Amino acid sequence: MRTWQVGDVMTRDVLTVGEQTPYRQIVDVLIRRGISAVPVVDGFRRVLGVVSEADLLHKVERAGVPEERRVFEGRRRRTAREKADALVAKDLMTAPAVTTWSESSLPAAARLMDREAVKRLPVLDDLGRLVGIVTRGDLLTVHLRSDAEIREDVVQEVLRRVLAVRDGLVTVQVRDGAVTLDGRLDRRTAAELAVRLAGQVSGVVQVASTIGYDVDDTSLVGPGVTPVG
Incomplete structure (x- = not known):
């Protein structure tokens, strides 16, 4: 990304x-x-x-x-x-x-x-x-980027390219650079990584998330390690 x-x-x-x-x-x-x-x-x-x-x-x-x-x-x-x-x-x-x-x-x-x-x-x-x-x-x-441009990067770069999330599982809203994520993923680590990567998108000022998950897999990986894929 x-x-x-x-x-x-x-x-x-x-x-x-x-x-x-x-x-x-x-x-x-x-x-x-x-x-x-x-x-x-x-x-x-x-x-x-x-x-x-x-x-x-x-x-x-x-x-x-x-x-x-x-x-x-x-x-x-x-x-x-x-x-x-x-x-x-x-x-x-x-x-x-x-x-x-x-x-x-x-x-x-x-x-x-x-x-x-x-x-x-x-x-x-x-x-x-x-x-x-x-x-x-x-x-x-960088904070003059439009909300539409920021949303496009979150959807295309974070959700689709990095996390390979299918369309419709997570919704993305952006207002004045503040990103809101909602939906449900299979793993907690994927939900947390989505938030962290969205915060790295150029122009984002804040990320709020209500993404749910089916499995809490944080105990299956070492400290600070988040698997992708």
């Missing part, structure tokens, strides 16, 4: 800058294009880092502030001071960049963004070259 991947929602036309791109030019690029960050790449489109509005704002924050160096200076304060003095992308960027792959799942990309506290991820190909960029907003577009 195929679910949406980063490559399905990412922006492919990515604006980039080089290591020697000046501060003023980067500011112009962000404002003119209405974006909040830009990847820094080398001649082979390998991502060296990312320059964000936060990196650029250090210069604004420290404008007119007398130079002050402390004997014991924390890393965060030192980084802010160095970026405030920086003039080109290689000294302004945050590196290494947090990146992902076009084949990564949307949940994996969302977890990576949350763990690393970033708002976007440059997307790389198998050779490590930039092929796109994915933002938090891009990940949310």
